Amino acid sequence: MDDFPAGSLDHNVPFLVVSGLSNSSTKVSLPDPSLREQGVLVRSELPPIESREAKIILRCIQEKDATSLPWNSRDTSRKYKFKIGTVGREFLLPPRRARLPDNSEAPLSPLILHSPFSPLSPGSSLYPDGLIDTQWLRKHQDLVPSVCLTFYSLTSDPTLATLHDNQLKTDINAIKNVIVQSGYKCRFVAVILSDQSPSSIGQFQERLDNIRRSTGLDPKTSLFVLPTQRTEVELENAVDNVLTAVFEQALEYYRDLGRHSRKKRGRGIAPQPTVPPTSGTSHTLSLHGWNVRYDFKTAIFAEFRQEIDVALRSYEQAYDTLLGADVLETIPGWNSRFNDARFLADVIAIRILKCLLWLGLSTTAVRRWQAHNDRIFDLVDRRGRGTQNYGWKAWEARWNTVMANLIERVQFPELEPTSTLPYRLPEKNLSADRLQPWELLHHQGYWYRIAAWHLANRRKLAWSIPEEDRKPPDASSPSQSSKAYSYDTYMCPEPHEEFPLVGTGVNHSQLIFNHLMLAHNEFQKRHQIRTSAELALECCKELERLKEWRKILKILTPLWRDMSYRTEGWWDIMEAFSWTLRGAAVEVGHKNLIVAIDWELLNKGFSRRPGWHYDIMKSLDGISTDSRPVIEIGDEHVTSFLHASFIFKNDEGKAGQSCPTQLSITSNSFPDAAPVVLERIRIEFEGSLHTIDLGHKASDDQNFSSSRLRVSKVALAEIEGNGDDSSDDDSESSADTTPTMMLQGTDDLTILPGQTRVFEMDVPLREPGDARASSVQVSVAPESFTLRYTIRLREANQVGLWYSPTSMRKKVTRTDPHIIKVLPRPPKMEIRLIDMLEQYYASEYVPLELEILNEEDANANTKLDIALYGQDVPGYRVQIEDGTEKTSTAGVEESRLDGIPVGTIPNSKSAKAIVTIDPVDGPMVLDLIVRARYHLVSDPATPIIQQTTYHLNIVNPFEASYDLSPRLHSEWPNYFNPEDIQDPSEGDEVVRRPRGLAQKWSLATRYASFAQEDLAILGLDVDILSTQGNVSCKTSKSQPIVADGAVISPKTIEESHFELIAQKFDLDDRSPATADLAFTIKWRRLTASKDTVNTTVLPLPRFFVTVSEPRVLASVSYYSPPDPSNSVSSSAPNPPSQLLFLDVTIENPSSHFLTFGLMMEPSNEFAFSGAKTTTLNVLPVARRSVTYRLLPLVRGAWIRPTLVVRDKYFQKVLKIIPTEGMKSDREGVLVWVPPEEEVDGDDESEGDESESESEETEEGS
């Protein structure tokens, strides 16, 4: 719409002139200087108001300016719409009557003068037969106000009041007079500002009434008093109210004008011009023309009044008349009035569209738009200069742009960028019709795009202008006339300016580009990215013509880089982008882009560009080679004609072995493209594999080179990675202990179009774990550049193909073949325990001898890890053959030694290590884990691990049972021993001799061997671990039971006796005492060396070693004749001489005087002498013995002396406790009578005798 003259298409709102509020004025000068000098100056003599409030009011009013509001009726909050013109104190009205032309002769009769904008006035540009033009519109919109709003201030100074008021009255009256005399019907409204508040304004009421009366102004419509002493918001509201009232005045003004136009139309006659035309055709405007003019005016005034539907009707009426048979059809095509009328038709049509859109009738508007297009097409075709020229295309482009601009101004919410549809749904009453899809109003981007297409057509037609028409017009050119008729120059330049032979002319490309960019932005806003990309491509096509190469790069490079067409497979679109961008890149010299695009375009999926070399090596030919770029691209940006896959033949492999792999690269380039010679191929791995680097080495072998499939074996050599380009991305891996290794190989890396190259390689597997081939990077390095293209190897659910060189057949291997699982190298090291014993026992050192046998092919550098698991793990010691020794302390659950260096074990030799586990106390289950970590000298990079677990069950070798029986102790404390008298003060002596009661016990232990073999017993002992109750204990081995080196067989029981004497420290202490004893067996294995002594300690249950109760001990002794020797007595049996002495000893450790009754019953087994019944008094802490002599009547049998000892006082029978050589059962004690021949036991009886003797003595004492 910018092509149309200013004001011709603006939406009309009432024009309001605000004067008296500021010095500055928005200058609207009259367009024509002659009109300016005839203009009527409306001027006020009073100075403008400069107060702060005046500025606020001015700002409020100016903010209400409605000229830039969107063209729709949605904003209903505004009660008024004004175009605000601010002036100081004066403004110019255009003359109401035109002047007569100067050269005209004196009139015969008084001439009727008309408005200078009318076709009737000779000075007007419309004279004599024009219709109407923009000047008339501008007169009403910019020059003649509907209301003149004048501000005055009311002084509050009483001394000046009269003077000022009179000045005010004079001024108002003067202005009113000027306006009336000008002939315009502008309304005059005065606003009097007062510095009072609304409440205190009342004091001036009289003065205000006076002013009103003498000026004839109406306080409701034309005189307002505005007290300014209030808040800004209130002031704004007051101004608002004034403007609302003024708006009514303005509407009234335009209603009057409209009525006037209708009245003139109703007259039905064409007015005569002031002076009849004398020049030209002397044709004047017809009645129909006048009707168009009147209808147009009526419509404009309705628009001023914001009565859109009224305006629409009048416009349609004017339009129909204008394009009807009587107006435009009558104007000849060569006449300039034809184009004027066309212009008017366009303006009316645009205003109609505006009204329709304003009313929300979008589909009707599109139809109207098309209708106008068709009518003008028809008109120009028939009456104008035809539609097959650039002028018509220019108009069509403009007509589309106009629609786009209108949509922009109307701002439909349905066409905002946030909406779902790119078009607006039709009105309700039309939605049932069969609609053309285009009749749904699309957003402005579509319209701009079509405008751009029309502009392209315009260029095409402009370029087809024959040369003679493109010459600048010559005064005497004969072709002048024909040219004038064959080109439509309506609102566009003449052919010689459109496309001159010399010079630039119209910059079509720029025009197209601008429109495309407008459309592009609209589509971009609405996230129609593909459409905007398409437009960007079209833009760049235009930029190509403009040679704006850098701009192309700027627009197209980001699009090219990540266009969705690539991922989605729109090959033809990709191709269009690529070629366009390449063209620009060549011009700019952007080598990276050129190479990348060339690389991509080699794919035969694109269409073949005839004559193109399709050789990546020649990519930069013809481009300055000042520098050699290195281009790195990946398949995430750019597709490629090369497809790579990498296959491990096996899905598992073992470290130290190698796995056959195949890298296959297939070329999809054009069949006639040049072969690609790769400089190198790099295969990167994730995981433990090293990068493979294949270099190019040309070969002359022609056999394979042409076949479709070429499989070649490549030998790989392991080398230290050099830091050329792997250093940056491998930096973290190089920090590892192992240096960066690379696998290098060379082969002919030429790939022919359509060929599949397969490189078979044996990749050594080093470290266990998963490894995957992650990417294949191919590089092409001609002299001018280096291109590195990375192909990522992804998890595709595709089966791998294994190519076989001979049969050409492909074998399907498995899915995801680029992944391999590297298992640890199978160790060939053997760990053995030599001479492991069947059973290990507690309390012995457990020596375990390990043999580590290297069965690898090479020497192995070995380290040993030992770990012991169990409950309360003992410490152990590891000794390696060569002398290295390490000790581990005991642990709770585990105890381990790591990294014991064993050193290099030569091939098929072994190393030995001895693990000695410390003795444990009891049975225990242990797990011994031996792990040999080693690597071969030939292959230091592959760690190998061999591990063995041994299960050790350590048991106790012995179990024992115990029996403690009382014995008579020879000693009994003597009260009268002076040595025993002790000073009580010395009672805390540390070491003191025990002086209390002593009791003797016999401890019988029976121990069994639980071992699985014979063991040598080295010694037995009873240890006193602790005593309780102030007692001292002594043990002694009663007899040496086992000799040194006695052997105990498995599962046999041995018995041994020990004597235990317990003595209380104090005589007075009569509490019972206990002792904790331990039975110790010293032993060794028969196989062990002589100096090995293992000690098994078996703790005994706690024993009472003294009692405080009285007890009765029976002991027996055998009589033997004093003189004969033992042998004699045995050889000559002497029956009566077999006499037994039964001593009954009553111990009274208590402090009571006790009386016992003894009763011996006769028996038929023996005869006895002694008291049959007697009473025995035992003093406190004393003992007494009674001796019976028994003569057994039987031999070789147990006899039962039935003796009852009764406590007289408690009437309690005491149990008689047997001692040595006796036994007891439930009924009493039993005494053994040896058989006749048996005379053993003399020695014993002697001992007994002496004891009893001593007792007697004690007793006696």
Add this chain to the structure above:
Amino acid sequence: MAATIPSIACLGVIGRNNNPLHITIFPSYDPASNTRAPLRTPLQFSLLLSSTLDIFETRARRAAPSATGGAPAAAASSTPLLTGDFGLLHAVDERLAAYGFETNTGVKFVAVVDMRGRFSPAAAGSGGGGGGGAAGIRGGVGLRETELRVVFRAMQNAYVRLLQNPFYDPDEHAPLVLPPGGGVGGKKITSRKFSEEMRRIGEGWAPGVTNL
């Protein structure tokens, strides 16, 4: 003057990954030379088809979060959720308009209609009621969105028949896992039968045809 009726200018099948599966271009009637020729180049039709993807995407995006949204376009955007019929996607200019349909597996059918694609002597008499009786460069016959349903139904039938072919692997034509970046959408449909079917549909359709 020559009366024209709408005809199909291009039929496109677009895969789940927005990849073109099949494009058939039909010639349009050219009143100037009284011949039939495609209105645009294949590249332009490709661009046109791909531009409809913008609208498919916008509608899907808008329809997803607020299916019950009270927007004025809700009526138009909620129907495709049920039937797959997107109706008019957009009109490119006064002649070409694209209509769309999406199956529940994400395969999109696009029919580009040339509103003046076919000469119709039968309509010559009754046409011309559209834009105020001006010369017949504007076809008077409009189009209802529902009139394209028969095209989409026929296309879907053809596509289903294609899928029933055991040698047609849909995953090959629209891989489930698109390679990140680089990769190219998928293979095009190469079935000759399918192409013939498309051609038959495109040539057989005219406004008012109820069975294809």
